[in-house]
Amino acid sequence: MDQHLTVNIVTPSGVVYDHHAKIVVVKTVDGEMGILPHHAPIIAPLIIDEVRVNRIDSETHVDWIAVNGGIMEVRDNVVTIIADSAEREREIDIARAQRAKERAERMIAEAKAHDNVDELSRATVALHRALNRINVSNHL
Template identity: 35%
Template sequence: MATLKVGLVSPERELWSGEAKMVVAQTIEGSLGILPGHAPVLGVLLDGSVVKIEPANGDAMVTAMVGSGFFSVANDQVSILAEQAEVSDEIDVPAARAALEDALAAGDEGATLERRARARLRAAGIEA
């Protein structure tokens, strides 16, 4: 079975790497599903979106919130380079809810913070 070699990194650390069956990322142009054999592409991640990775070994889906960044696909290798990223099992849900409330109170000036707080909650499995 063909697989993808995937790396999800932020400036702080590598959040996940390994073999995957599929990656789904949201770009500024729409959602993109990546399977083995995908044509080369370079994309801009939608700030405050969720990336999903289906590991090839059958482990649970890896879900992560990403801030702005880029991803590239070439030769069955996917690199996801996010300015800010957090995997679902590391998200502090009460802190994410508080961040969302603060962002909503800030009005238009909190739009980016609101998108990121909502993405953190979606990555944790909570619709916000």
């Protein structure tokens, strides 16, 4: 039996990540979860956060992927993550992420000033996404 996982991260734009791994660490709505080979089948909703993949081709190599929520399925040593968007650490435009963070912070201030709960909620999600991208890019 295989002693590794196949990890696939897919967005509407296509496959973002496809490698073999020793372990995958994700953040679900119920907390952090580590997936090892031979994990029981599971489907879990993910929050906006980073996904850590320890690849089998290196003792020290770790891939980091910024995932904006989604669903993870584990079955037969295959971890599949389906997300609206995802970016590997090396693909993140840090300047763009910083601008998105600043824009979200301005939107939050405006929404609070106008007591607009819907706008505040959208701006908070945008800020969380931008911070996630910045945090993942810092792993380079």
